[in-house]
Amino acid sequence: MSIEDLKKLPLDELSAASVSYLDSGEKADPQSAVFLCQAIAGMGIGWTSPNPCVGSVICSNDGEVLGYGWHRRHGEAHAEKNAIENASTKGNKAKLSGATIYVSLEPCNHQGSQPPCCSLIVEAGIKRVVYVWPDPNRQITENGKPTEFLAAQSVDASMAEPGLRLQLPWLDPFIKSFSLEQRPYICLKAAVDPRFCMGSSTGEPTKITGARSQRFGHFLRQCFDGILVGRKTLLQDRPQLSVRTLENKNLEKRDPAVFVAGSSWCDKSILALNKLASIKSRKVIASCLNKDLLSIDGHGSLIDWISGDSPEELIPLLLKAGKEQGMQSILVEGGSSVQKSMYALGVVDRLFLMTSRRKQAVERPTFFPIKDHKAAKGLQLRALTGFDQELVSDFH
Numbered sequence: 001m002s003i004e005d006l007k008k009l010p011l012d013e014l015s016a017a018s019v020s021y022l023d024s025g026e027k028a029d030p031q032s033a034v035f036l037c038q039a040i041a042g043m044g045i046g047w048t049s050p051n052p053c054v055g056s057v058i059c060s061n062d063g064e065v066l067g068y069g070w071h072r073r074h075g076e077a078h079a080e081k082n083a084i085e086n087a088s089t090k091g092n093k094a095k096l097s098g099a100t101i102y103v104s105l106e107p108c109n110h111q112g113s114q115p116p117c118c119s120l121i122v123e124a125g126i127k128r129v130v131y132v133w134p135d136p137n138r139q140i141t142e143n144g145k146p147t148e149f150l151a152a153q154s155v156d157a158s159m160a161e162p163g164l165r166l167q168l169p170w171l172d173p174f175i176k177s178f179s180l181e182q183r184p185y186i187c188l189k190a191a192v193d194p195r196f197c198m199g200s201s202t203g204e205p206t207k208i209t210g211a212r213s214q215r216f217g218h219f220l221r222q223c224f225d226g227i228l229v230g231r232k233t234l235l236q237d238r239p240q241l242s243v244r245t246l247e248n249k250n251l252e253k254r255d256p257a258v259f260v261a262g263s264s265w266c267d268k269s270i271l272a273l274n275k276l277a278s279i280k281s282r283k284v285i286a287s288c289l290n291k292d293l294l295s296i297d298g299h300g301s302l303i304d305w306i307s308g309d310s311p312e313e314l315i316p317l318l319l320k321a322g323k324e325q326g327m328q329s330i331l332v333e334g335g336s337s338v339q340k341s342m343y344a345l346g347v348v349d350r351l352f353l354m355t356s357r358r359k360q361a362v363e364r365p366t367f368f369p370i371k372d373h374k375a376a377k378g379l380q381l382r383a384l385t386g387f388d389q390e391l392v393s394d395f396h
């Protein structure tokens with residue numbers, strides 16, 4: 001598969017296919033290496049937060065791929081260390097002297113749970129660093145800025161052309177969430193039929209998309225720290241909100257935290273909440289207006305309740321709670337009332353719309369007017385992927 005073919009893949013196939021490319025013995029020119037390090041960063045989705053997903057590729061001057069790696073899990077080795085070790089395992093240690101390391105994020109230069117990557121790069125004899133995104137969480141210690149430290153050690157460090165940056169759902173949340181003070185990065189996901197309808201008018205549970213889109217939806221869940229739904233979706237659909245199937249078989253599944261927006265709770269909906277919370281002891285955070293719920297014994301005891309004085313406050317309070325608990329990203333799965341509220345609050349950073357090619361038994365329209373399928377409420381269509389039964393539009 002060529003780099004051009006990789007660029008056409010659905011996002012949930014990109015990371016594993018990029019690893020296969022790196023194992024194939026094909027060369028990588030500088031632009032391809034910048035692409036590949038961002039693509040393989042997605043091998044860590046679900047496990048690195050609150051650290052970012054990071055990928056790294058090391059190439060010789062003539063484009064031979066000497067090693068690659070990614071950050072696998074919070075608290076474990078950074079991508080650069082894994083790439084250097086991978087090069088050694090492949091017998092390429094001697095070739096590192098004079099090589100270039102490509103990293104999706106500026107290398108760190110401070111001692112945390114892991115040694116500073118800048119020092120590891122210098123020790124390995126690597127002569128050039130190309131990073132894609134500046135670190136929004138850069139920590140300056142007595143070692144100084146990463147680029148200055150590297151320059152002092154005769155390592156040339158530069159940022160890749162901004163035009164080569166990819167807006168990937170495993171890179172965007174970390175990069176952008178530092179500039180969002182009160183909330184995590186928000187992505188909406190909705191399934192619609194060709195008339196842009198997304199639910200039944202009777203409240204019957206509906207299934208609009210097929211198995212491939214469902215896997216894509218689970219991949220998105222794996223990318224995000226939390227999932228937010230409305231109280232009525234919880235009650236009507238009884239969704240598991242879990243990651244059950246993934247295209248990438250090498251990824252270990254993990255279920256994100258659940259947020260439920262609501263104000264008026266009845267026993268039935270509290271029981272549905274409790275069921276979610278009891279599955280694998282998931283974190284479940286729900287909003288309510290009735291402050292009595294906060295101290296209810298038995299009912300809702302597994303739930304973190306967030307309460308406010310008016311309905312308008314509740315979703316911002318839920319998002320703030322997510323931010324305070326270190327969550328960088330939330331996937332909003334609806335229904336339409338909750339999605340409308342998110343748009344009204346002006347907090348939508350991205351939208352994945354899965355459009356079934358076939359008319360479905362759903363009548364409730366989505367809330368967002370999609371003009372010629374190219375723009376949705378200020379977000380522009382950036383990519384379109386075709387599955388057998390659906391189209392996936394990526395707006396941001």
Ligand SMILES: NC(=O)c1ccc[n+]([C@@H]2O[C@H](COP(=O)([O-])OP(=O)(O)OC[C@H]3O[C@@H](n4cnc5c(N)ncnc54)[C@H](OP(=O)(O)O)[C@@H]3O)[C@@H](O)[C@H]2O)c1
Pocket residue numbers: 189190191192197198199200203204205206208229230231232233234236237261262263264265287311312314315333334335336337338339341
């Ligand atoms: N096709 C899809 O992708 C998709 C995805 C999800 C759901 N659905 C369908 O959508 C239907 C449900 O949609 P829906 O619009 O009726 O309900 P919903 O959005 O799931 O839930 C509505 C409830 O959310 C709460 N809510 C909404 N905005 C709020 C705000 N600003 N602050 C606090 N709470 C807020 C309110 O709860 P209170 O009443 O307690 O105040 C409201 O009644 C279901 O039939 C489901 O099958 C489709």
